[in-house]
Amino acid sequence: MSEFLQYVLSGTTVGAVYALIALGFTLIYNASTVVNFAQGEFVMIGGMVTAFLFAAGTPLWLAAPTAIVVAAIVGILLNKLAIEPARGASVISLIVITIGASIFLRGLAGIVFDKQIHRFPAFTGEDPIAVFGATILPQGLWVLGGGAAVLVGLYLFLTRSIVGKAVMATANNRLAAKLVGINTNSMMTLSFGLSAAIGALAGVLATPITLVAYDVGVGMALKGFAAAMLGGMGSPVGAIVGGLLLGLIEAMTAGYLSSEYKDAVAFIVILIVLFVMPSGLFGPRSVERV
Amino acid sequence: MRLSGKAWALIALAVIIALAPLAFPSSFYYRVGALILINGLAVTGLVILFGYAGQISLGHAGFAGIGGYAAALIPIHLGVHPVFGLIAGAILSAGLAFLIGRPVLRLKGYYLAVATLGFGILVYLVLNNEAQLTGGPDGMSVERLGLRALSDALGLGLNTSQVWYWFMGVVLLIGAYLALNLFTSPTGRALRSLHDSEVAAGTLGVDVARYKLTAFVISAVYASLAGSLQALLNGFVTPDVAGFLHSIQWVTMTVLGGAGTVLGAIFGAAVLTALPQALTVFKEYEHMMLGLIMMVVMVFMPAGLFPSLAKLFRRVR
Known part of the structure; x- marks a missing residue:
């Protein structure tokens, strides 16, 4: 039983990170119908900038918000320079553009920072907390609390x-x-900034547990994208449920079956869900008008 | 005699393949050339799926993985010539594409993207983890196809890279011929009609699901052959052949060059295969430049490099 609880706790912690990234995908998708494959790079920027500022002697309470602001600025620039000018492009062109942006940002990070693995200390100590025979890291609670805070804040904001x-x-x-007089372009800019900030926050919260390097973005983007699609693209609730579900499936597979195939089981579940519900768990049942 | 656009495209491709070696400073470039032609074969298949039928796949490297490992494993375990491995890989890929195609192709847009992505990752994980069969992440060596021996027996006096270049040139011409033929055939018309509007095509009696599946299976066979040939050229294969980045590379080549036309996609394959070789000078900045090129081309030439350049050329003339 304590074993099961342990997998639930670790699965939920990882799942909360995926959920935050998926939420970032959802925000941008809703504002622009673009799926931003560079979303994982914001997570990387959040972690890397914090790690480097911290190593340079900046206290963590200042380094982390700075990193989030930096990521938000990068997100806004991405929208202004690459997404807005390509308005009306096909799905596949947009995939190539945002993957190009992801490769560009990764290359840039490899030059501006370095190619080593980094971390910074957990916010409130490293000693695991015992919960009914299982344990959770204090930083895990930060991830869960941060995820919940973002969700509530975003809900109230929207x-x-x-x-x-x-x-x-x-x-x-x-x-x-x-x-009705809404400046839709500024709403898009806002969505990109917000989405980048949420991604960076996920990076800041998770780095003490998962570590960060210049090339972690691709993996993060794939997981976040998969989580968002599992939940149903465009649905914030779907993003959260999809993220947590993906984290739990991975933890359970790694615990009970095989850690090598944890990604495989996650994708098999996604394929089955999509075969049965072609627009995800909470996606809008779209009716195509001809 | 008036030649059709198809004939012109084939002649242009043949002339370029035949004349390109004149610009090769050393025999190393024959190898790069052979790689371009192999990627050209894969993206020709993707043109049928993306350009003709209007579908997306982020997992076609999965089929390349099947082709590559079939070429490696079948000669070892069955003791037959590698060419049978290549054929078996193509049959296996076609069968698999047929099985997963129906449920997967019901999905649209980004949902189709994530489903195909999942398929590619599944293949990659199996190749990576079943180490006792596939050698795991280190990969495995592949028996030679014996092209060099054949050329020596014929007294052609070519080295390995040169033989492969000319061999791949012929293979790509055949592949391009079949794809161009398909474009003007009734099947090709049906595919293009569902690209424009699935509903309209359906009301006109086009069996949408069947034609999508046809395009998917054909493109899977092209990808599988490209995977086999790459493994045979390198004499080596690793799970990365099935990886997400390999799928993305092919998608980028297809779209950057111009997803609508075979020549455009092959042009994209040439640019993106040769580019990293040219960019090794700027080693540090290689990724930045690649990403930048992808963004700039797609923002300013949404139709792709080849159609945009062709239009420019026509205007100048």
Whole structure:
């Protein structure tokens, strides 16, 4: 039993990171119908910038927010320089553009920083906390708490604030949003900035546990993308459920079956879900008009 | 005699393949040339899937993995010539594509992308983890195809890279001929009709699911052959042949060059295979440059390099 609980705890911790990345995918997708494959690079930027500022003597409480701001600026630049000019391009062109951006950012990080593996200390100590015979790292609680805080904050922002409602309106119907006077371009910029900041936050929270290097972005993007698709693209609830589910499946497979095939089982589950529900667990049941 | 566009495309391709070696400073370039032609074969298959039928795949390297390891394993375990490994790999890939194609191709857009991505990763994981069969991450050596011996027996006096270059040139011409033929055939018309609108094609009596599956299976065979040939050229194969990055490379070549046309995609394969060789001078900046080129081309030439350059050329003339 304690073994099972251990897998649940570690699966949820990893799953919360995936969920944050998937949430970033969802935000950008809603604002622009672009799936941003460079999303994983924001996670990398969050971790790397914090690690380097910390190594240079900046206290963690200052280094982490700086890293998130840096990532947000990169996200906004990405939108302005590569996504906005390509408006109306096909799905496959957009995939190539954002993968190009991902390769570019990875190459840049390899030069600006270095190609070593980095970490910084956990926020509140490294001693595992015992929970009914299982253990969880204090940093794991930070990841879970951070994920929950982002979720609540995002929910309140999107449903209660006027700017958040404008973002939702843009997501629902771009043309209609324009007609009621919403500046849809600034909503897109906002979504990219916000999404990059959430990705970077995931990187900051997870780095003490998972470590960071210039090339961790691809793996992160794949997992986040898979989680978002599992949940149903465009649904924030789907992103969270998809992320947590993916983390749990991986932890259970690694624990009970084989750690080599944890990714395989995750993808098999995704394939089966998509075969049965072609738009994911919580995706809109889209009706195509001809 | 008036020649069709198809004939012109084939003649242009043949002339370029025949004349390119004149610009090769050393025999190392024959090897790069052979690699370009192998990638050209794979992207010709992707043109049928992306350009004709309008579908997406981020997992076609999975089929290359099957082809590559079939070429390696079948000669070892069955004691037959590697060419049978290549054929068996193609049959296996076609069968697998047929089986998974129906459920996978019901998905659209990004959902199709993630499903094919998942397929590629599954193949990669099996090749990587079943070490007692595949040698695991270190890969395994592949028996030679015996092209050099054949050329020596014929007294052609070519080295290995040269033989492979000319052999691949012929293979690619055959592959391109078949793909171009398909374009103008009734099947090709059906494929293009479902690219424009699946619903419209369906109402006109096109069996949408069947034609999508046809394109998927054909492109899987092209990818499998390319994987086998690459393994046979290198005399070595690792699980990376099935990796996500290999799939992405092929997608990028196809789209960057121009997904709609066979010549465009082969042009993309040439640019992106040769580019890393040229960029080794800027070793540190290689990835940055590659990413930058991908973004700039797609933003400013959404149709791809080849169609945009062709248009420019026509305007200048």
